Amino acid sequence: MKIRLFGLPDEVEQAVPLIEGAFDVVEPSDPYPSRGNSRQVRVYMEVRLPRP
DSSP: OEEEEEEOHHHHHHHHHHHHHHSEEEEEOOOEEOSTTOOOEEEEEEEEOOOO
């Protein structure tokens, strides 16, 4: 699965470890600035469901 996080840098920074704890993260990206004058960033993550 692919997940895109979109928010303020502090929010995204807090959310990444939560997702890493819930999923098997295959490939996270570095934060990308959003377009225009936005202060928000984007992080893309490829994840797998954890094995039971």
